[in-house]
Amino acid sequence: xxxxxxxxxxxxxxxxxxxxxxxxxxxxxxxxxxxxxxxxxxxxxxxxxxxxxxxxxxxxxxxxxxxxxxxxxxxxxxxxxxxxxxxxxxxxxxxxxxxxxxxxxxxxxxxxxxxxxxxxxxxxxxxxxxxxxxxxxxxxxxxxxxxxxxxxxxxxxxxxxxxxxxxxxxxxxxxxxxxxxxxxxxxxxxxxxxxxxxxxxx
Numbered sequence: 001x002x003x004x005x006x007x008x009x010x011x012x013x014x015x016x017x018x019x020x021x022x023x024x025x026x027x028x029x030x031x032x033x034x035x036x037x038x039x040x041x042x043x044x045x046x047x048x049x050x051x052x053x054x055x056x057x058x059x060x061x062x063x064x065x066x067x068x069x070x071x072x073x074x075x076x077x078x079x080x081x082x083x084x085x086x087x088x089x090x091x092x093x094x095x096x097x098x099x100x101x102x103x104x105x106x107x108x109x110x111x112x113x114x115x116x117x118x119x120x121x122x123x124x125x126x127x128x129x130x131x132x133x134x135x136x137x138x139x140x141x142x143x144x145x146x147x148x149x150x151x152x153x154x155x156x157x158x159x160x161x162x163x164x165x166x167x168x169x170x171x172x173x174x175x176x177x178x179x180x181x182x183x184x185x186x187x188x189x190x191x192x193x194x195x196x197x198x199x200x201x202x
């Protein structure tokens with residue numbers, strides 16, 4: 001294998017790890033939660049306006065109500081996260097942090113009373129919001145193509161932003177999506193802030 005091919009392979013593996021590690025963690029948590037603990041970990045989801053419910057901002061994306069829930073979120077995470085990695089793998093960390101925070105905190109502040117919100121769909125809708133709005137702030141040809149692709153093939157999922165189904169957390173979807181738009185608008189600043197946080201933790 002020549003140096004160019006080896007470098008390309010290493011870059012691909014590094015990009016795969018960016019998506020693979022959090023997805024693997026979600027599956028490990030779900031195996032323990034669904035098969036061993038009888039979904040008891042789901043109480044650590046986002047519980048609006050309950051102080052203990054703030055833990056869900058960090059934990060909810062890794063908790064799921066069943067295998068179908070986990071599978072659909074995993075597929076969306078790989079699809080939209082993969083498109084973001086294709087656009088620029090260095091963006092994924094900052095975008096993920098922002099959409100997870102906006103989805104979780106927005107749901108905690110304004111979600112329905114006496115509900116528990118779990119699942120990674122807030123993050124995946126954040127990715128979708130980012131992909132569908134980046135071209136408005138950075139009109140690079142790749143960003144425009146990503147907008148066209150996501151709008152054409154995935155625009156139907158925007159119904160998930162509306163309070164149509166009681167058992168679906170449209171709040172997580174909506175605030176995650178808005179976080180994705182925010183991330184697209186302020187991407188350079190967010191990347192710099194995220195890199196600063198990572199360097200301070202080392």
